[in-house]
Amino acid sequence: MKSLLIKRVFPYKKILINTIFGRCNDIDVFLEKEIYTDLMSSQPQFGTSDFAPSEFKRSRLAENFKQYRSISPHTSVEKRYIVPALKGAVRETEGLIVCQFVPNFPRHVTNNSDEVTMQDDIFPAAEKILSDIENVVKKNPSLKSFEIIPAEDNENKSPVFHQEDCLGLASWCVQPLYCYAYRRLFELRQNKHRREEPSTIARWLLGALLLNPNVTTFWNMRRELVRSHKLEASEEFFFSRLVLYHKPKCFEAFAYRRWLLSYILNSKDGHYDPESVESPLCRELDIATTCADRYASNYHAWSHRRHVITLRESRGFAYPTLETEWKNSLAWCQRHVSDYSGLSYRQFLLNKYMFELKELPRESFIKCPDVGEQWKEELFAYIKSNISDTGDMHQLQRLYDWMNAEFRAITSSRRRQRQTTYFRALSYWLEECRANDSAICTYNDHEALWCHRRFLAYLLLRFMASNHSYHEDEYADGRSVDESAERKNVQKSLTNDVTVCHDFLVQAFRARTNKIADLATKRDQHEKMLVERFFKFLQSIGLDEKNTYTLVEKV
Amino acid sequence: MVKLYAFSILYKNPTSATTLKAAYDVESFSFFQRGSVKEFMTFISKTIVERTQSCFRQSVKEGDYMCHVFVRADNLAAVLISDHEYPRRVAHTLITKVMDEFAAKYPQSTWETLSEAMTDFAQINVYLAKYQNPNEADALTKMQNDLDETKIILVSTSVLEAMHNTLEAVLKRGENLDELVSKSQGLSAQSKAFYKTARKTNSCCSLAP
Structure with a gap:
């Protein structure tokens, strides 16, 4: 049951009703005395400049108005009465709502017993x-x-x-x-x-x-x-x-x-037990997934998810593990290729995993001593598969051998850890990049995927920039003089090494991009435009062909 | 969402179409809708097959869904209902493949008398589950390293010229979906109520009151 207050009838005899509800079935109406008389004496006219119903509608309105009035004479003023339902075109103008009157008697109200005593009796169930x-x-x-x-x-x-x-x-x-x-x-x-x-x-x-x-x-x-x-x-x-x-x-x-x-x-x-898989935080992630599944581009669900991950970090909980979160969100994105909200969440994770995390999210794998090596292998495999026809394979092989030797030579645990951290960070980028590659190949014409690729390009640049300074930090705290000369050499070689590696990575990324761009421009006109925009973006961040990363001479 | 909802194999009689075998994946719908959704998918599959000429492939858009249909020259037909993001090429590859398998198992002469309950063709469920991930299921889609694949895409899109049809375009002149639904015998009163509500809220299967 809804209430409706007919406020006043304007001089131009249009009925304006201020209602607190929109469409409804039965409404009790409070009539003020002057309105009642006004209503009884007035001739309805419909249509003003902002609300001009069609001829058909106008006649309907007039008819309904008549019907409405035919009921009203029985009502005495200042009492509450059931009036036929107001249904249909409801339109708001300056806070006033114009209603089209359509009589519709609810089954439980007969014409005679129009007095309603208590609201509650209307729906006893x-x-x-x-x-x-x-x-x-x-x-x-x-x-x-x-x-x-x-x-x-x-x-x-x-x-x-x-x-x-x-x-x-x-x-x-x-x-x-x-x-x-x-x-x-x-x-x-x-x-x-x-x-x-x-x-x-x-x-x-x-x-x-x-x-x-x-x-x-x-x-x-x-x-x-x-x-x-x-x-x-x-x-x-x-x-x-x-x-x-x-x-x-x-x-x-x-x-x-x-x-x-x-x-x-x-x-x-x-x-509750924050250290178990059943922790309340894990449950929150489940719910965020369900909500994101049920409503596309569900901002609230993803921001809830971000909140939970941040909360996990600030409280220092072990669960949900970052590794499962990484996997689950990737699986979600692969099921919803055009939903950028999920990709945006992946970007949030990437940022966190590559730059911010002090702890090692792939901790469980760290126990295995070869894991750093495995990441490195994957990275080289990616580079190799993409630049095989254009790049300098010989140089790549030399870099690879050199890195392997270096990797084995490292004895200090601190440096080893640094190196592992470096390849770990890149392994996230690589995984995401591969997922993006294959998604673009499989699914035609999704802007979200190309936008995500922009982020990946940008992230690669950012990562390379941050890693130059990172190695310099490492050697800045030389303890003795004669050691420092030796260290300088090592530093130089390492910096060069890293730069060359980055250079290859950029080449590989670019070659891969060119391949899929080729595929995309051929298959779809609209996607061609997306590709062009993507290249424009690459140019603006300085990652395009002309702006080739300067090759540093190999050590 | 990349999703397959229903896969059905039908036989197209001159006047109507009969379902020979069907598989559904309606887990993503809320519980009380599932029955109606199934009924609807059966109904839509039949409707589309009845209105598709033989030797014709098309992908028909209806709301949030895409109905991929192929009617062979021998009047065996298959309909795969997916969402918009599912790659069309993979969908049609799957349809062709499964129809071939079906025809190998049941020869043409049996189709006319075959009914859904009699048919034993459990592979259809397996395919529906496996192809939910178009990337893993179909070796043909793995084109990351193989640029020759572009040709296949181009060829297949030119074959499937009649894309982006809407259901309205497929229906015969003077027909309209609302009427077909209200006349249909295969739909329960519950499903018709679902349909009405969904139409009102202007989205196919969500029921925001």
């Missing part, structure tokens, strides 16, 4: 349905989905469906149920003296939030209940998960979950 839903949610913590099932008639059946961890609600009861819960909650909120059982409030909140989670007030009411220990924080996760299944883009629900996370992580008696 509301409490029953709400408690049904609540029971299902409480009894089954592994419930994973909530949805609305279209059904026009109630057929005397319960609207609550529960099958295999899935909850469904028939669509006919959505509107009355929500209106009921909404009205009750706002009555409570506005009347401070009123007391209500917390469990009842929680039930209303459950109903209202499942159906429309975009009301911050309701979430705040739930927060109050949690804080006063009327609701169990851990159970709140189950409930908000349902909400997010139904509305995967709901910011309020994500915000609530973040609040819950910090709430349980800060509380001392938390029953």
